[in-house]
Amino acid sequence: MPELPEVEVVRAGLAPHLLGRTIKQVRVLHPRAVRRHLLGAEDFANALAGRTFAEPRRRGKYLWFPFEQGPALLAHLGMSGQLLVDGESPHARVIFDLDDGSRLVFADQRTFGGMWLASGRAPVPEEISHIAPDLFEIADLEPLAARMATGGRAVKRLLLDQTVVSGIGNIYADEALWLAKTHYLAPAETLGQTGMLAVLRAAREVMAQALSAGGTSFDALYVNAAGEPGYFGRELAVYGREGQPCRRCAAAIVREPFMGRSSFRCPSCQAIG
DNA sequence: ACGCATACCTGAGTGC
DNA sequence: TGCACTCAGGTATGCG
Numbered sequence: 001m002p003e004l005p006e007v008e009v010v011r012a013g014l015a016p017h018l019l020g021r022t023i024k025q026v027r028v029l030h031p032r033a034v035r036r037h038l039l040g041a042e043d044f045a046n047a048l049a050g051r052t053f054a055e056p057r058r059r060g061k062y063l064w065f066p067f068e069q070g071p072a073l074l075a076h077l078g079m080s081g082q083l084l085v086d087g088e089s090p091h092a093r094v095i096f097d098l099d100d101g102s103r104l105v106f107a108d109q110r111t112f113g114g115m116w117l118a119s120g121r122a123p124v125p126e127e128i129s130h131i132a133p134d135l136f137e138i139a140d141l142e143p144l145a146a147r148m149a150t151g152g153r154a155v156k157r158l159l160l161d162q163t164v165v166s167g168i169g170n171i172y173a174d175e176a177l178w179l180a181k182t183h184y185l186a187p188a189e190t191l192g193q194t195g196m197l198a199v200l201r202a203a204r205e206v207m208a209q210a211l212s213a214g215g216t217s218f219d220a221l222y223v224n225a226a227g228e229p230g231y232f233g234r235e236l237a238v239y240g241r242e243g244q245p246c247r248r249c250a251a252a253i254v255r256e257p258f259m260g261r262s263s264f265r266c267p268s269c270q271a272i273g
Numbered sequence: 274a275c276g277c278a279t280a281c282c283t284g285a286g287t288g289c
Numbered sequence: 290t291g292c293a294c295t296c297a298g299g300t301a302t303g304c305g
Contacts, residue, residue: 001298032282061299079282079298091283110282112299153275162300170298260278261298278304287295 002077004060004134004167005210010083011058013224014104017085018053018065022099025049033093033108036074037116047117048073048096060134060166064118064125071118072125078112134167135204145197149188155199156184156258168203171239172210174264176203178238183270184263238264 002010026045028034037044051067058064063083065073075083082089082105089107094115096104106115118125138144144165148158158164159173168176177184179202180195188196214224237247241264242255251268 003299076299078300080284108282109284110298112282151275157276160299259276262296276305279302281300283297285296288293289291 001079001169001171002061002081002215003169003172003207004136005172005207006215007058007061007063007077007167008136008211009215009224010077011056011063014083014085015056017102018098018104019055020052021102022052023048023050023096024099025097027095027097028093029095030093030111032111033106033114034116036114044115044117059124059128059137060131060162061169062128062131062166064128066121071120073115074118074125074127075106075115076113078108078110078114080109080111081113082107131162132164132166135165135200135207136167138165141197141200141204142193145200146193148200149191149193149196151189152187154185154258155182155188155191155196156263158188159199159203160259165200167207170261170263171236172203172207174239175206175237178264178266178270179206181269183272184258184265185272238266240264 026048028041028045031041034041034044047070051070054066054068056063056065061076063075063077065075067073075081077083084105084107086102087105087107089105091107091109092105093108093111094106098104116127118127120126135141148164156173156177159168159176160170174184176199180199182191182195182199191199238253241253243252245251246253246266246269249266249268251266253264254267255262255264257263
């Protein structure tokens with residue numbers, strides 16, 4: 001389940017391989033992988049042949065690949081997507097044959113991810129204009145914290161809402177809330193700008209640590225462009241640790257259903273209210 | 274505007 | 290051993 005740090009590791013790993021490389025041929029092995037390209041797999045493949053890669057970019061969990069000419073290639077890894085240089089995978093969905101003989105492989109076991117072509121050459125493609133800037137793009141978090149600290153929505157719902165702030169998924173949301181000693185159900189307005197700012201700073205800190213460690217390998221599906229798993233130097237505090245002791249106070253971590261998934265928290269450090 | 278549910282997907286894990 | 294079932298979750302969509 002790649003979130004912002006893992007996607008950034010992929011982007012940074014691909015950049016030196018792709019910059020200046022020209023696509024010779026595109027092979028779509030699984031049409032579902034390009035379902036968001038409404039003109040179809042054949043158009044997708046034909047439109048990309050002959051294009052030369054510029055610097056890959058990212059916002060939140062979305063990647064896009066601008067070219068020297070024409071609209072950018074958009075990509076989302078979904079739950080299990082991988083972008084591999086010269087990789088082998090039983091779940092290869094799209095293969096890009098490049099002019100130096102190497103291959104870019106989009107593999108995706110669960111096929112929640114996908115690739116498609118942007119409609120224009122806007123700096124940030126229109127297709128992802130609804131995605132908010134992420135915590136690595138925003139220099140000053142205070143205005144965002146002020147905007148978020150209103151209304152009665154649960155703070156975790158806001159963190160996961162990619163139109164509010166992007167890049168945070170279930171794992172880093174729980175890790176950030178633990179670091180900020182905040183209950184995931186706390187209504188936004190009860191945190192105040194100060195409390196919300198603390199949560200955002202915690203999220204940025206946790207993700208920055210993960211990024212510097214090369215991403216979190218919470219399961220075998222996440223690998224970088226060379227096919228290597230991530231390594232999270234700082235161990236996870238709460239995610240997946242139901243029943244195990246809180247690293248601050250030793251209380252047993254609890255797991256609770258929220259938004260159709262699991263939330264993990266320390267019942268003592270992150271009490272309600 | 275918000276909250277909630279559902280669809281999409283497959284491999285791993287669990288229980289019988 | 291095998292079968293049925295549950296779980297994992299990011300995004301888009303639709304309903305109340």
